[in-house]
Structure formats: structure tokens, C-alpha cells
Amino acid sequence: MSVGLLSKYIDDLIAGDEQDIERYLQTLPAGAQDLLPLLLTARAAYKAIQAIEVDDHRASESREQARQTMADTVGADDGAEPPASPPPRRQR
Numbered sequence: 001m002s003v004g005l006l007s008k009y010i011d012d013l014i015a016g017d018e019q020d021i022e023r024y025l026q027t028l029p030a031g032a033q034d035l036l037p038l039l040l041t042a043r044a045a046y047k048a049i050q051a052i053e054v055d056d057h058r059a060s061e062s063r064e065q066a067r068q069t070m071a072d073t074v075g076a077d078d079g080a081e082p083p084a085s086p087p088p089r090r091q092r
Helices: 002-015 021-026 029-051 056-075
Strands: none
Touching: 002 021, 002 029, 021 029
């Protein structure tokens, strides 16, 4: 159940619907001591990611460079067939 609660907290963070951490902990009192550091870490990581400013121009250049490198690599294989797609991942 604590994994589900952590997942809900992260989903709420992303959606902008974060409640007070105490409210989440109250729904699982037996696991609160173990869950608190996970919730705090998730919140800190999310806030750190939100603080990163992306330079759209540099991101576009990086994507284009990656595409070109991939095209050059694929083009250098002398017409060989591209590898087959990997099989779908098994769900747990």
C-alpha cells in the first residue's frame, strides 16, 4: 500500500494537486515512519526539476545533432536491414 500512496503523491505533485504531507501519512499510519522520507525526497526532486530552466534553442540543436548522428550511423551500414524492433515488455 505504501507504494500506491507514494505513487498517488507523485501523481498529485505533477498535477499540481499536492496536499500537506501529513494528510498522506494519515492514510497509512503504520507505514508513516518509512513513507515520510520517500515523500520528502519525491517533493524535493520534483521541485529541483521544476527549477531547471531549459534553453529551447540549445535543446533543439541537441535533438537535431542526435538525429543527424543517428542518420549518419544508420546510413553507414551499407544498406543492411535495420534491426527488428525489440519485443514488447512484459507487464508485471
